[in-house]
Amino acid sequence: MSKLSNNFDTICVHAGVEPESVTGAIMTPIFQTSTYVQDSPGNPKIYDYSRSGNPTRTALENSLAALEKTKHAVSFSSGLAAVSAIAQLLNPGDHVLVCDDVYGGTGRLFRKIFAKYNIDFEFIDMTITNNLESYFKKNTKLVWIETPTNPLLKLIDIEYISKLSKKFNAISVVDNTFSSPIFQTPIELGADIVLHSTTKYIGGHSDLVGGCLMLNDNSLAEQLKFIQFAGGSVNAPIEAFLLLRSIKTLSLRMKKHNENALFIAKEIQKLKIFSEVIFPGLEDHPQYSLAKKQMRGFSGMISARINGDYDKLKTFVSRLKYFSLAESLGGVESLINHPETMTHASVPLEHRKKLGITSDLLRFSVGIEDAQDLLEDIKSAANF
Numbered sequence: 001m002s003k004l005s006n007n008f009d010t011i012c013v014h015a016g017v018e019p020e021s022v023t024g025a026i027m028t029p030i031f032q033t034s035t036y037v038q039d040s041p042g043n044p045k046i047y048d049y050s051r052s053g054n055p056t057r058t059a060l061e062n063s064l065a066a067l068e069k070t071k072h073a074v075s076f077s078s079g080l081a082a083v084s085a086i087a088q089l090l091n092p093g094d095h096v097l098v099c100d101d102v103y104g105g106t107g108r109l110f111r112k113i114f115a116k117y118n119i120d121f122e123f124i125d126m127t128i129t130n131n132l133e134s135y136f137k138k139n140t141k142l143v144w145i146e147t148p149t150n151p152l153l154k155l156i157d158i159e160y161i162s163k164l165s166k167k168f169n170a171i172s173v174v175d176n177t178f179s180s181p182i183f184q185t186p187i188e189l190g191a192d193i194v195l196h197s198t199t200k201y202i203g204g205h206s207d208l209v210g211g212c213l214m215l216n217d218n219s220l221a222e223q224l225k226f227i228q229f230a231g232g233s234v235n236a237p238i239e240a241f242l243l244l245r246s247i248k249t250l251s252l253r254m255k256k257h258n259e260n261a262l263f264i265a266k267e268i269q270k271l272k273i274f275s276e277v278i279f280p281g282l283e284d285h286p287q288y289s290l291a292k293k294q295m296r297g298f299s300g301m302i303s304a305r306i307n308g309d310y311d312k313l314k315t316f317v318s319r320l321k322y323f324s325l326a327e328s329l330g331g332v333e334s335l336i337n338h339p340e341t342m343t344h345a346s347v348p349l350e351h352r353k354k355l356g357i358t359s360d361l362l363r364f365s366v367g368i369e370d371a372q373d374l375l376e377d378i379k380s381a382a383n384f
């Protein structure tokens with residue numbers, strides 16, 4: 001599509017989707033097919049096999065690229081399949097710097113699977129902006145960050161890390177799942193590749209699992225598309241369709257997630273049940289100024305520590321009506337998660353302790369329900 005607006009409300013509705021050429025159907029149909037009839041041997045019309053290409057997936061990838069304002073997007077069957085694809089760019093002997101508070105599943109994939117291939121993953125605190133140069137080695141090929149981090153919502157300076165990575169000829173990757181493209185576009189800040197678990201905000205309805213990579217570099221895009229095709233972790237046409245539908249309301253949803261979370265974070269700071277409330281949009285967040293600098297909104301994730309023992313935490317959680325106890329995040333409905341026993345159980349204990357992922361920590365994914373209803377829910381559960 002030519003001359004697309006620069007405004008996310010418009011991009012979300014229009015990007016990537018053209019009326020279907022035969023019938024004029026305004027939405028890209030679900031092309032539920034594995035193969036395509038050819039006119040003569042070795043002469044496919046456009047597509048030859050759905051692992052290598054499918055029209056619904058093409059529309060999705062065009063739409064995803066528009067969201068991060070990149071030339072290329074490559075979609076996958078899950079967020080972790082997208083993480084794997086990047087790791088498959090590496091060779092034995094390579095060194096990778098990873099932010100220490102990385103998504104549990106990403107850390108597990110690096111430690112338990114890719115480390116076997118003699119790739120050296122070093123987990124470091126990247127919230128600091130001095131002395132990071134000393135961690136780079138001659139064989140550092142990749143720098144992996146996530147911001148805000150999960151579950152402690154620490155921020156990492158994307159511009160600084162991207163610059164440093166370039167200086168050492170390493171590829172910089174930003175997992176942008178927690179903010180969504182609406183609030184943060186890392187490529188514009190100098191990063192090489194952006195990753196999303198589309199399971200979360202982009203999907204937004206807790207009904208699918210998916211992932212994607214967005215980038216400008218032609219050579220890297222070609223390699224990643226080859227890994228997608230040769231490795232086979234593609235998303236199904238129906239999931240591509242569901243994502244295309246979800247993207248239309250992404251901007252609208254994110255505004256409400258952000259508004260609700262900001263309101264709730266401020267209000268629950270006043271409750272005695274929490275000893276600490278962590279949200280990048282609170283002025284007492286240690287990196288509030290960085291949040292204002294690199295984000296256009298603070299997204300919908302809040303973490304908080306319970307003032308009391310584990311029994312109290314369990315009682316609080318069981319009393320909640322609108323916040324369901326479940327892993328995952330970014331859906332329209334509110335969720336609550338206990339990182340230590342749920343999403344982050346696979347993080348080695350010592351590492352968890354060092355980071356502060358202890359038994360008192362809760363993570364809220366604030367949905368798009370009425371903000372006052374959500375607050376009342378928390379307040380009544382907190383009434384001991």
Ligand SMILES: *Cc1c(COP(=O)(O)O)cnc(C)c1O
Binds near residue numbers: 080210
């Ligand atoms: C969920 C998540 C992933 C993994 O995505 P899946 O779709 O579950 O495979 C990666 N990074 C972050 C930040 C996530 O929240």
